Amino acid sequence: MRENIEDLQNKYPWLKVTNSLEEYVEPNYYNKILKDYIFDGKSDINIFEDFLKKINLDKGINALNALELGCGTGRATKVFVNSVKAVNFTLDLVDLSSRMLDFSKKEFKDYENIKFFESDSMNFLEKMIETYDIIFSLWSFSHSVHQNLIKKGLYDGKKYVQEVISKMIKENMRANSKFFLIHFDSMSDEQRILMKQGRKVFSIYNDLDKQSPSKLIIDEVLNKLNDDGTIKLKANHFVGEAITYSSLNEALEVFLNFHMESYFNKTPELQTVIQELSDYFKNFTGEDGKIRIKPGCFTYEVEKI
Numbered sequence: 247m248r249e250n251i252e253d254l255q256n257k258y259p260w261l262k263v264t265n266s267l268e269e270y271v272e273p274n275y276y277n278k279i280l281k282d283y284i285f286d287g288k289s290d291i292n293i294f295e296d297f298l299k300k301i302n303l304d305k306g307i308n309a310l311n312a313l314e315l316g317c318g319t320g321r322a323t324k325v326f327v328n329s330v331k332a333v334n335f336t337l338d339l340v341d342l343s344s345r346m347l348d349f350s351k352k353e354f355k356d357y358e359n360i361k362f363f364e365s366d367s368m369n370f371l372e373k374m375i376e377t378y379d380i381i382f383s384l385w386s387f388s389h390s391v392h393q394n395l396i397k398k399g400l401y402d403g404k405k406y407v408q409e410v411i412s413k414m415i416k417e418n419m420r421a422n423s424k425f426f427l428i429h430f431d432s433m434s435d436e437q438r439i440l441m442k443q444g445r446k447v448f449s450i451y452n453d454l455d456k457q458s459p460s461k462l463i464i465d466e467v468l469n470k471l472n473d474d475g476t477i478k479l480k481a482n483h484f485v486g487e488a489i490t491y492s493s494l495n496e497a498l499e500v501f502l503n504f505h506m507e508s509y510f511n512k513t514p515e516l517q518t519v520i521q522e523l524s525d526y527f528k529n530f531t532g533e534d535g536k537i538r539i540k541p542g543c544f545t546y547e548v549e550k551i
């Protein structure tokens with residue numbers, strides 16, 4: 247039976263939520279809807295915390311200069327700030343969404359050494375002249391990479407992104423500077439179905455048998471820089487603990503409003519998207535009616551030589 251958007255909104259009231267690409271998900275809703283991501287017994291945030299513990303952040307009397315790309319509501323920012331309590335530091339926070347930045351401005355209002363930049367990450371990196379001791383980005387870098395590929399086309403976009411990453415490492419990091427990245431795994435149980443939906447509108451997601459274009463492009467440029475001795479690269483793949491959704495309704499809300507940023511909520515494809523997701527979730531539904539789906543991620547630890 248064909249259902250129109252109004253019928254579907256009556257069934258799933260949360261479909262009324264809509265955002266623009268620039269505004270991403272509303273910050274309080276983001277914090278509410280975000281599930282715990284656990285890899286090898288540690289949350290994504292703990293993994294970042296462990297990385298910070300492992301590297302020496304103390305620069306003596308010199309300020310440690312840090313940059314976070316796609317800070318969102320400041321989950322990783324908090325960990326960073328707490329890890330460098332005893333250290334003199336500056337931190338630049340970048341996000342494309344003005345409401346995410348407003349949220350973070352309130353969170354970190356007591357820090358005069360934190361600055362905020364409303365920008366696409368690649369555009370910011372392209373123009374930046376600072377040198378940073380640490381640059382980090384959790385679950386965000388790929389957004390900027392994919393948006394630039396969509397805007398510029400696969401060929402020019404790839405060239406642009408790789409030049410920007412190369413420039414960031416060669417010109418904006420000094421010897422010993424670190425770059426830490428958490429990147430989504432598009433072939434995980436969680437993301438596979440999302441790439442299939444993305445493909446309906448963006449041709450860059452055409453090949454579902456390969457990792458996302460963002461991951462492939464980042465891998466290529468970082469491996470090259472590793473091979474020519476510019477950086478030392480350590481990459482890890484994690485398959486996470488299954489995330490539990492108490493009902494089909496909850497799983498649909500998280501996938502449509504969080505993962506797909508409500509992109510399809512007002513489009514003619516909505517009913518098909520809901521149907522495909524519901525069919526896919528059947529593979530992961532237990533006898534208790536709960537849906538359990540495993541996420542995945544890649545971590546990248548880069549050290550400039």
Ligand SMILES: C[S@@+](CC[C@H](N)C(=O)[O-])C[C@H]1O[C@@H](n2cnc3c(N)ncnc32)[C@H](O)[C@@H]1O
Pocket residue numbers: 268269270271315316317318319320321322340341342343346365366367368383384385386389390391393
């Ligand atoms: C999944 S959230 C991750 C936020 C945060 N790092 C965390 O781990 O909770 C993605 C973030 O990337 C931001 N974003 C989306 N596109 C972006 C772009 N082109 N440049 C910079 N930030 C972007 C969104 O506004 C959002 O805050």
